[in-house]
Amino acid sequence: MATERPSRLRVFSLNCWGIRFFSQLCTQRYEMIGELLCQEQHDIALLQEVWSERDFLFLKRKLSSSHPYTHYFKSGVIGSGLAVFSRHRIQDALLYQYSLNGYPYMLRHGDWFGGKAVGLVIVDVSGLKAHVYVTHLHAEYSRAQDEYLSHRTVQSWELLQFVRHTSCGADLVVLGGDLNMHPQDLGNRLLRSHTGLRDCYTETDTFDVSTLPVTCLFSLFACPVFIGIITVCCSRQGCEDGHTLIADNHFTKKQDLVPFEKGIRIDYILMKGSQRVTMKCESLSTTKGPVADKPFPYSDHEALTAEFALLHSEDSRQRGSSDTLAVSEQMEVVAEARALVKEGLCQTEALRDKAMHLMFGALLLLLLPLAMAFLPCSCSCSFSTLGLLGAVCMVLLLSGALLYLLFTTHIKVLKETEDQMMLTSNDLQTKLTGCQLSGSSSLDGSPEIQPLSPFKREE
Amino acid sequence: MTTSAPIRFRVLSLNCWGIRYLSKNCKERFVLIGDLLNQEQLDIALLQEVWCEKDFLFLKKKLSSIYPYSHYFKSGFIGSGLAVFSRHQFHDAFLYRYSLNGYPYMAQHGDWFGGKAVGKVLLNINGLKIHVFVTHLHAEYCREKDSYLPHRVVQAWELQQFIRHTSAAADVVILGGDLNMHPDDLGTRLLRNYTGLQDSFSEAANFDGCEEGHTHISENPFTNTDNLVPFGGGIRIDYILFKGSGEVDVSCESLSTTKGPVPGHPFPYSDHEALTAEFLFTPTTKGNRCSERQSVNEARTEVKVGLHCAERMRHTAARTGIMGLVLLVLELAIAAVPLFALGAEQPFPKASFYLLGALCFAILLSTLLLYIFYSMEVKALQGTEDQMRLALSKSLVTYSILTVTAVHLVDIRTSSVFENEI
Secondary structure (H helix, E strand, C coil), rough: CCCCEEEEEEEEEECCCCCCCCCCCHHHHHHHHHHHHHCCCCEEEEECCCCCHHHHHHHHCCCCCCCEEEEEEEECEEEEEEEEEECCEEEEEEECCCCCCCCCCCCCHHHHHCCCEEEEEEEEEEEEEEEEEEEEEECCCCCCCCHHHHHHHHHHHHHHHHHHHHHCCCCCCEEEEEECCCCCCHHHHHHHHHHEEEEHHHHHCCCCCHHHHHHHHHHHHHCCHHHHHHHHHHHCCCCCHCCCCEEECCCCHHHCCCCCCCECCCCCEEEECCCCCCEEEEEEECCCCCCCCCCCCCCCCCCCCEEEEEECCCCCCCCCCCCHHHHHHHHHHHHHHHHHHHHHHHHHHHHHHHHHHHHHHHHHHHHHHHHHCCCCCCCCCCHHHHHHHHHHHHHHHHHHHHHHHHHHHHHHHHHHHHHHHHHHHHHHHHHHHHHHHCCCCCCCCCCCCCCCCCCCCCC | CCCCCCCCEEEEEECCCCCCCCCCHHHHHHHHHHHHHHHCCCCCEEEEEEHHHHHHHHHHHCCCCCCCCCEEEECCCEEEEEEEEEEEEEEEEEEECCCCCCCCCCCCCHHHHHHCEEEEEEEECEEEEEEEEEEEEECCCCCCCCHHHHHHHHHHHHHHHHHHHHHCCCCCEEEEEEEECCCCCCCHHHHHHHHHHHEHHHHCCCECCCCCHCCCCCCCCCCCCHHHHHCCCCCCCEEEEEEECCEEEEEEEEEEECCCCCCCCCEEECCCCEEEEEEEECCCCCCCCCCCCHHHHHHHHHHHHHHHHHHHHHHHHHHHHHHHHHHHHHHHHHHHHHCCCCCCCCCCCCCHHHHHHHHHHHHHHHHHHHHHHHHHHHHHHHCCCCCCHHHHHHHHHHHHHHHHHHHHHHHHHHHHHHHHHH
């Protein structure tokens, strides 16, 4: 049992909405964000949608004394928009770009150009090895008819695989970012159940500490019977239900929140300790739209700040939870995800067929002006009309070919994801059988079963 | 300490050259490859260039009794071409697609469409965690003027990053594949130095195969011998690399390669030779080996060169696109003259007008696509350079700490000796 004082770690996460020339008051908001980070002195700040490198360099200069270590992840055409500012040395960085990220022809959505990814930085926090992940998943534009659901599911899968495979040597794991998913959405459940990461909002005892002193004073004068109730009610303030995209923020469009009137929770800080370190979320707070003394909020999203206590631990088991239950839950959620990916696969195959029809249609149509041009017929079509028709056919043919290329690539990714899910499913089935037979085994979210090895030393 | 008998582990790696309708005797060679794998009593087979899923499924059926577990990594348009067949169950599979992989307009090379990547499978044998990686890097078409060198260096960098970051908990790491690099090339050195992986050819206790361990030889009738003449008739570009851990020592007992023509068969298995390595996993108590951190400066230079080229190409695409736009506007302006000057003759013959217009649109569209592509290339190269810079600064810090510590220790020792003398 550890008796030393716990170390503390403060992590900040914000989707900055830094789309130059499109998002409102971009430059001014970056000034405010820079000031906030300078004042608050978080250990690590995880930013998303820092699309312009100039804005990153501005922040880097502004925060050079408080956060001397930075990393800007670059991918795609304009992305990834992910930036990390740290008070502690960044030892290493790795980027994993998601295989699916929307469609290039959906220009008004633009996610495809963003090269969305998950970035990993390995940070030395007082001698502890922290694996910090920052990510941003595909946006949800219409919950009722979400054409990007399979893409976001694949991204969740790749995210969990990346975290699982790269966090084995970590003392502590933190993931922050804009997942564009509600807490009980499939992708979120998949991520949490397979990595063992815990949601700070649900884990913390204290949500928005700043309001507590007032409520404590009030509760002292109130009837003792009511003290407990009031304190409990008042300790969960900040944005209602931890929402990070709220109607009170005047940058947010109300129609984006429909049917959720007040707000939605789509930004997260997730965490996990290890055998060597116990990690506890002491508090979590969010900004609440308008900022005191400022004319506008930091972004269209609210910022999250989490404070962790880190205790060196000699325990070999993180949690004594029912492992059979955890494995069953993992199997269920993977089965659900697999069904969704299969559905996405069918839809994409249909799209690819349409692209092929477009190509053949254009080829056939191309024969028409060619025939007319070369056959001595009495057709009165002018050369220019034929030329125009020919040009249109060429454009259609080229578009069809590019779309065919794109959808074939997507199909490959969906099939690969499905195969990996099936492999995991089979592995979980084996674990479940093993669990049921032996009665217990520790599960820590790693991708491997750990039967007792005759190679290992007995301690 | 619990001891256990050492475990033998046989691995095969082969670039199958399975380009349907283009590579020779494709179907027949897959039959031969299937027979070879069935005979060889391997634990795991790592295949590259299995481009067609039908060929993978054919092999899967043929090998189902001896190798019941398999995985076919899918990525890109026709790729990745990576397939794994194993006697032992996989617990997981993961794919990392390289950020750079040639150019889509280099259709005669075709690497871009292959979606090259590194695939990883996890095995567990008697409690040993074995991480097996299979990969295929961008081909080298002209060594004197290798326009794909920055891409291959980035791929080698991403390969070593992926292996390093995902094998922290591994007892044994094995990498097999076609790296398309010679043993002393920058990318190979980068890979070995950073991961600590050892080359089975250099470490094998017994070797039986082509001279110098060559895997692409002129004796093979499928090979283009002209390319191999400057290299004495063969090159070594396929590898099986390995690494143990603090608790498991891995030694390479033997390595063998095929030698071109196969006795009893009319042609070889592929244009590449197959590598077969036999490893021995033994328990140990010594710690992990330190990996040297060299070659990054050299790699960073190559990446910077590639970045400079890519930025120049992007600039050219933008300039050409703007010129196309200007030409189009000019053409429209000329064509609009008769509208303003009533009675004037149309200066433009219709055919020329439409042809020029079509040309301008074609220029605009192609330069737009190229601009998007080069932007992605620039971002990938910049990202790799940033990671390399981080790695260099970490090495410098480690070096400084080690130097200061060493100096401090020398001081203590000198002063204690001095005190003793007094």
